[in-house]
Amino acid sequence: MEGVSSNRNMSYSRWSYDSTLDDEGSNLRQQKLDRQRALLEQKQKKKRQEPLMVQSNVDGRSRARRTKQCEEQAPLVESYLSSNRSTIYHGISSSMNFDEEEDDEDEVSSSSSQLNSNTRPGSATSKKSCKEAASASTPPVSDPAIDVDDLEEFTLRPAPQGITVKCRITRDKKGMDRGMYPTYYLHLEREDGKKVFLLAGRKRKKSKTSNYLISIDPTDLSRGGESFIGKLRSNLMGTKFTVYDSGQNPGKTTSSLEATNLRQELAAVCYETNVLGFKGPRKMSVIIPGMNMDHVRVAICPRNDHESLLARWQNKSTESVIELHNKTPVWNDDTQSYVLNFHGRVTQASVKNFQIIHDNDPDYIVMQFGRVAEDVFTMDYNYPMCALQAFAIALSSFDSKLACE
Template identity: 80%
Template sequence: MYVLERRSMFWLDDEEKLFLTQEIGYSSVALTGTDAQLGEMENLEEFVLRPAPRGMTMKCRITRDKKGMDRGLFPTYYMHLERDDDRKVFLLAGRKRKKSKTSNYLISIDPTDLSREGESFIGKLRSNLMGTKFTVYDHGVSPIKAQGLVEKAHTRHEMAAICYETNVLGFKGPRKMSVIIPGMNLNHERIPIRPQNEHESLLSKWQNKDMENLIELHNKAPVWNDDTQSYVLNFHGRVTQASVKNFQIVHENDLDYIVMQFGRVAEDLFTLDFNYPLCALQAFAIGLSSFDSKLACE
């Protein structure tokens, strides 16, 4: 058994954005012992909304299903958690809605029910008209549609915002990606972000540099490799094929702590690994945005 020490774990208090570092001991059990630490997922809805356990990497697979009449244009995506015994546990499914002006993905905890009205609807991912900015919501009610007191008490949370931009090399170079998520309190719980209008949204706050109770993450800049004549990142064997969709998400204060990594291993198979403070829904939606982004041309 080996132990790794790594500086990590950030959270925000009510007054200002803080990025605290602490020494966390990682054992081989903590890194791979998902079965022992996760236990049985009695409540899948609760599980996919809960931040990953601190000190433990959640290793997942994303499968893209293009089979069927219209799935070439509207694939279904499935996220499974990889267990130690090589079995896979279903977590989430997502599919783009057909009659939306912008990209709009429904996310469900039932692989057979991807309807907005279904009981398994857990969240959605919506883009702007340009397809370069995305917002992740839970299954709450839109503040515009909330009528009675009950609905207003259950207005939706914003779980994340994702922004893509080209770099000086345009489409030929690695793209830049920013991820904004709610901060964490002293109990390592997500601080609720429930905007009542556009000005209170994650994207607006980020653009106005109002980062109280928010965390800003970025993709790790890849390094040019003369041998392969391409930009590369070290995925430690979890990614096996080159793709513009491959990325790692980090915080600028700790570039060695990989909050999330995503990459291709086959034509329609991708690995997605995430750590605290992300939950499965946030990580899955960030992955979906990578498939959809107008800058994700291949």
């Protein structure tokens, strides 16, 4: 019995020893995992603290989730305008009279904006050329769905008043040269989760300046193709961009027939140069044509550089145009970064994140753009902007601007 007891004690002690070894191994593995996790968190925290990055306001987004509201009520555009003015010239403050919105910005839900049937204004229209206006049908009052049956007409038509058009941009870097010349695709995000293709854009090769072709066909991005709908062109510094439709270049027209279809300038984008090297968010100005009494875009068809949107803006001749700016991000001491409230539509910090507003109504977001994944970005726009304008402005943000960084 004594021998049995001794053997039993030996077996107990061996079990205890082996168990200790297992515990020590587990502890070592756990410590290693904890160290790796800590390094990863430290790396992410360091990235978030980069002053150039603009983050989504997490606090504002969480408060928005807690609210029970299901509508994001953007300020309305009044359907009545002064009858003694044929064209509205001086910015959004006079071309778009917004109703006062009492809800705090942070208290708004991230769901799409929908208006009551008795307050939704009619859809705006766009002009395809300098002499022809493509009439836009007013969507049914009971159905906020956006009609994209005519893709070309839709991409040039301003967003319906009071409805935020929500889109997604994907960047395709796959292929031999797409690392240098990626293709960008714009899709409309429907309420049912389906995505509808709208536009594709790609930078032209062998061009002296940044030059993006925009098409309504994802497989045809050629300048002479039937699907070519517009382009984005920059200056030599890459700090100023102009958006054109598919009309004729006035410097290359050879007949009076071509002269009747001169290209329109749909937008100009100016990034403030950073010659002193101060770090901070980008500063950008966006100039777009104004809207007339019938909510039709004023045709800006310059025949020379002195009549362009950029020239008008630089000369402070802002009649018939609307001047917009990016909303200044707020510094957050907790995250040590700049933040904006994107209402949950932007989830990753990036220097490219921005919101476009008019100085007279900073709560009305005309357009917003931001990163949600490595090659995925959200892009939302409101009246008076159209899909082509917003997409081209987003493409300008992708372009490398060393002078602005």
